[in-house]
Amino acid sequence: MRAPAQDTGEGERGLRHADVAILLRNARQASTYADALRGRGIPVIFRGSDLFGQPEVLLMVGALGRLVGLSQFMGRSITGFIDEALECPPVPEDVIRAAASELHARGLPVDGGTAARLIKLADLLNARIFDGKRASAGDRRRLKSHAARSMLEGVGEVKRVFPQAIYHAFLEEAGVESIDGLGSNGETVMFHLGALSSLVTSIETPGWTTPWDLRSQVIGLTAWGPQGSRLPEADLLTTPDAVSIGTIHSVKGLEWPAVFVADIRARRFPSQRARSVPSLPFEGRLARDIDASRLADNDNYDDERRLMYVALSRAERYLFATCSGPQRSRFRRELEPLVSDVGGVVPQDPSDVPGAITPATWDA
DSSP: OEEEEEEOSSSEEEOOGGGEEEEESSGGGHHHHHHHHHTTTOOEEEEGGGGGGSHHHHHHHHHHHHHTTOSSOOSHHHHHHHHHHHOSOSOHHHHHHHHHHHHHHTTOSOOHHHHHHHHHHHHHHHHHHHHOOOOOHHHHHHOSOHHHHHHTSOOSOOOOOOHHHHHHHHHHHHTGGGTTTSTHHHHHHHHHHHHHHHHHHHTSOSSOOOHHHHHHHHHHHHHHGGGTOOOGGGGGSOOOSSEEEEEGGGGTTOOEEEEEEOOOBTTBTTBTTTTOOOOOSOOTHHHHHSOGGGGSOOTTOHHHHHHHHHHHTTEEEEEEEOOOSSOBOHHHHHHHHHHHHTTOOOOSSGGGSGGGSOEEEOOO
């Protein structure tokens, strides 16, 4: 197999999928790149807020939302991910069914039966946690999750709940053990579910979570997570051999041998809204004391330049800065002479790039 070389300190080897990252300005672009890679048999994983655009994550988020009695999810970010990934209303039951259908279409052992079991479990847990109702022996027997059966055996008022235990009961009911071990496809699903597990842990109330705290925590998860979640704990998860796709904001502190900073074009980099003065979410003296204009970028776009520096400096060895369309970013124009000065290539046609890379041979 021939591929670009990566110096490991013990000689050179070719690049693996896990050595490559695609960095984006915003998470809404992620699915386009993911679909293109998957169509060529290349596995991908997501980091940060774009995690909420994955059907396996939305399957669990839908179950949690149903559990706490949400009639629908609110907020532009989470509803945008649901619409783009599943094309369904932001209603927990619809999200569960659509996510299960999408995972089944991708060849995973998740189907309508899985969706029905998750909905049933969410309803039983809702009745137990919020109304103190005990599930019938028949309902408990029909559950796959042994942990869920134990949760539903009690009677009377529930004073304390454990969000992480509830999350794992949903995973067990969905049959994730049959997904683990399915090769790269299963590995990426398990990585995303592990990252969501870290987020669930992060929103738990230390020491004591009441049923009403749980509802607030799930609402907080769906509001905060899709807008820019970034947890150091996620970096400790075992990463499958897959290309990472993430927003620039979500990958601070991480590095890869090969990085593609995608779509550096006008109005996206720098952002056309960078110098807009934001509206403050409060009035009165506090609004008068804060100069909102200082929250906007300056004429030189220094904040946007710092973000671009974060993106470019994630590359250890190979860096690709790409753009699309005729509108070239000022950052792109400024980068071209700098790239040339250090021996890089500024091609006018993408097909010119491979010829400038020195390939290495290794046994895959």
